[in-house]
Amino acid sequence: MSAVPLEAVVRAEEGVVPVPDVAAPLGARARLLPALGAVYRAQLSRARVARIPLLFVATFQSVGIMILMRGVVDGGGEAHAVVAGSSVLVVAFVALNLLAQYFGQLRGDGGLDHYATLPVPPAAVVLGAAAAYASFTVPGTIVTAVVGCGLFGLPLTHLWVLAAVIPLSGAALAGLGAALGLLAPRPELATLLGQMGMSAALLLGVLPADRMPEFLQYARDLLPSTYGVEALARTFAPDPDWGVVLLDLAVCAGVGVVSLAVATWAYRRAAVR
Amino acid sequence: MRDLVKVYPAARGRRGRPATPEVRASDGLGIEVGRGEIFGLLGPNGAGKSTLVRQLTGLMRPDSGSVHVLGHDIVRHPERAARLLAYLGQESTALDELTVSLAVETTARLRGLETARARAERDDVMDELGLTALASRPLKKLSGGQRRLACFATALVGERRLLVLDEPTTGMDPVARRAVWGAVDRRRAERGTTVLLVTHNVIEAETVLDRVAVLDHGRVIACDTPSGLKEQVAGEVRVELVWRERAPVDVPEVAALRSSAVESGRKWTLRLAPEEARAAVAAVTGGGAFAALDDFTLATPSLEDVYLALGGRGGDGLVKA
Numbered sequence: 024m025s026a027v028p029l030e031a032v033v034r035a036e037e038g039v040v041p042v043p044d045v046a047a048p049l050g051a052r053a054r055l056l057p058a059l060g061a062v063y064r065a066q067l068s069r070a071r072v073a074r075i076p077l078l079f080v081a082t083f084q085s086v087g088i089m090i091l092m093r094g095v096v097d098g099g100g101e102a103h104a105v106v107a108g109s110s111v112l113v114v115a116f117v118a119l120n121l122l123a124q125y126f127g128q129l130r131g132d133g134g135l136d137h138y139a140t141l142p143v144p145p146a147a148v149v150l151g152a153a154a155a156y157a158s159f160t161v162p163g164t165i166v167t168a169v170v171g172c173g174l175f176g177l178p179l180t181h182l183w184v185l186a187a188v189i190p191l192s193g194a195a196l197a198g199l200g201a202a203l204g205l206l207a208p209r210p211e212l213a214t215l216l217g218q219m220g221m222s223a224a225l226l227l228g229v230l231p232a233d234r235m236p237e238f239l240q241y242a243r244d245l246l247p248s249t250y251g252v253e254a255l256a257r258t259f260a261p262d263p264d265w266g267v268v269l270l271d272l273a274v275c276a277g278v279g280v281v282s283l284a285v286a287t288w289a290y291r292r293a294a295v296r
Numbered sequence: 297m298r299d300l301v302k303v304y305p306a307a308r309g310r311r312g313r314p315a316t317p318e319v320r321a322s323d324g325l326g327i328e329v330g331r332g333e334i335f336g337l338l339g340p341n342g343a344g345k346s347t348l349v350r351q352l353t354g355l356m357r358p359d360s361g362s363v364h365v366l367g368h369d370i371v372r373h374p375e376r377a378a379r380l381l382a383y384l385g386q387e388s389t390a391l392d393e394l395t396v397s398l399a400v401e402t403t404a405r406l407r408g409l410e411t412a413r414a415r416a417e418r419d420d421v422m423d424e425l426g427l428t429a430l431a432s433r434p435l436k437k438l439s440g441g442q443r444r445l446a447c448f449a450t451a452l453v454g455e456r457r458l459l460v461l462d463e464p465t466t467g468m469d470p471v472a473r474r475a476v477w478g479a480v481d482r483r484r485a486e487r488g489t490t491v492l493l494v495t496h497n498v499i500e501a502e503t504v505l506d507r508v509a510v511l512d513h514g515r516v517i518a519c520d521t522p523s524g525l526k527e528q529v530a531g532e533v534r535v536e537l538v539w540r541e542r543a544p545v546d547v548p549e550v551a552a553l554r555s556s557a558v559e560s561g562r563k564w565t566l567r568l569a570p571e572e573a574r575a576a577v578a579a580v581t582g583g584g585a586f587a588a589l590d591d592f593t594l595a596t597p598s599l600e601d602v603y604l605a606l607g608g609r610g611g612d613g614l615v616k617a
Contacts, residue, residue: 046367050379050456051408061405069393134389137450140353141406142378295355295374 052142062143062151070159081116082163085109088229089171098175100256101231106171107256108229110185111192111248113163115224118197119248120217122156126204127213130293139294149201149286156200157193164189168255181258184268191275192251196224198282199247205289224248247278322347322358323514329507331366331457332488334480336501338603339511345494346462348511352492353383353460365458382407382456384464388435388447396438396446397422397431400453407454417453424482425449425475440467448476457487462494477504502599510603518602525602533573534601536593537564537580544588549579558604562590567601 053061070078092105129135138148165185172179200217207213227235227243235243243249254271257263322344329335337345350356351363354370354377363370365380391399400422404414422428425445435443448464459480465473483489495501501508502522509519518525537543539562545551553576557564568576573594580589 047380047457049368049376050454052379053406053408057411058406061402065394065398065402068395068398129389132389133385133387136353136355136383136385136387137390137403138406139355140378140381140383140385141403142375142408143406147406295357 050142053144053147055144055147058143058147059151059154062148063154066152066155067158069155077121078117078159078163081113081160082166084116085112085163085167086170088112088225089167089174092229093174096175096231102175102177103256103259104231104252105229106168106175106177106259107252107254108225109171110164110168110255111188111228111251112221112225113167114157114160114189114192114251115196115221115228115248117160117163118153118156118193119200119203119224120221121159122152122197122200123204123207123217123220124210124214125152125156126201127207127210127217128204130205130207130213131210135290135294145290145294146283146287149198149290150283153194153197153201153283153286156197157190160193161189172259177259181263184255184258187272188251188255188275191272191279192248194279195247195251195275195282196220198279198284198286201286202282202289205286205293228252247275247282250274250278322351322361324361325511325514325516327509327516327519329490329492331490332484333506334484334491334493334504336493336495336505336508337511338495338498338501338508338599343511344514345511347514349383349460349462349492349494353377353381379408380456381458381460382451382454384447384451384459384461386462386466388443391447391450392436392443393434395432395434396427396449399435399446400449403450404453407456409454414453417455421449421452421479424479425452426471441469441472444468445472445475448479452479452483455487456489458490458492459483460492460494463496464493465497465500473500480504498598498600498603508599522599526597526599528602528605531569532567532597532601533570534593534595534597535566535568535573535576536591536595537566537589538562538591539564539588540590541588544585547579547583547585549576549583550585553579567597567605 086109089105089109092109096102096105165182168182168185169179171177172182199220203216203220204213207216223242223246227239227246228248232240232243250271254268254275257268257271325344325348327335327348337348339345347356351358352365352370354374357374358371361371365377368376368380370377391403394402397418400418401414404417405411409417419428422431425448427442427446427449430438430442430446435446438446444464444467448461451459451461451464465476468476480489480491484491493501493505505522507519507521508525509516510525511517518528520528537557542562543550543554543559543564545554553564553566556568557566566573566576577592577594579585580592
């Protein structure tokens, strides 16, 4: 049945009077910040249902690595790198790996349709989820850093720098994780990419850099978590060079902005196919 | 009721994957839905229902053709779809780990409501659907029907004038179904809400829909009121025969029926003219066939018969497209 006779039928039933095609008023649109807040709150509440066990895994993994490395590393700069690397690894595990898996799964089974059919700015969905995942990492990262300082006899004095390291490296890694999850054509691939990203953060972040072959050192420079690790590691020194710490954190922030922008673009692309 | 919700998608070769031949999921189809109407899309899997809905909700762009929702051009402004309609998809993964109450509230906030208003609407809708007792349970821990009802609640908050519901009552018990259709009816009566329903459940379609379009291979092969559609197969009677173990095909009358029967296990379904049906029943209830017969039913056609006649056999049914 083509459109024309059908239209005729309907119009005939309505009494032939042509109906003016008056556009209905558009419903409200969610503004960026309230929507971001709503997504953040909803994502955060998921931790209660789904994420707690994995947060423990992330922390245990990092503490375990530090215990292992205690036999290899005798202290000094290498110990700083191990503790800082293990702490940031918690961020990589949750923000990069788990967020990549989450978005990969959401994209794979049509869950994104829910957000895509709501009048929400794409940035609100991506930033809300990324912020929530970065928040999930806070307890694990702090526990790991404190335990690490205890294990290697490092000062707790400057651990407050975690207040900058977690959100900034969280932004960079969560943006990367979200982008990977949203761009991966299949959920399994998103899981794979997330796992590989985390393995890279483990190998390149935790192992002391000066023992690596040269090409791995370049790879290390490309990984956004490295700058979070370096920033934290420098603060364990007796007299930290705050300028370099700030520079490292600035790199994290820059990568965070770029990766979150890419993730937002990836979300748009994944939502409307 | 004015026919201002218009859908004229005509998409060609949607998302043809390299390995599969081009699929015309929407093959020049046109549907017009009146405001305040409860309109159904019926059709077998792969008929193009979901593709049509994705184009209507702005999730997919048609290759050609136009989609108008409440006077807005959705092909040109896909982002407007979210401000005009509420969509209930089949997947709930985005909400699964939230509590019912938070899922509804978050969705309301993402439809642009202020916090206080979102909470008030959340409470009203949950009360209306009888979900209040489940408010603090995560969707994941609910039964299929309860989860579906919670998702339906998220489609109601934020008051959209068009509801696009993809199999909303799957897995629901009768109480929940009644809550859903009660809520739909109230919105239609009070605000003139239009509903586009995708369904497989023909019994439900028969009772709730004003009009129904039957889709097959991306085309509308019939579009009428449920009773209008039933008239198209009114000359037929459905005969169902259930055999005890297997059909006695050695009886000539039974062997003759076999060619027009749809067999599923021990059950044969036949659609016959009334005289033929009478003869068939006489043949199987008398003589040698009766010993092999477990049960038989005779019924006037339902929408299910129309559905099977039109779509279930690949479109070579009773109505010429």
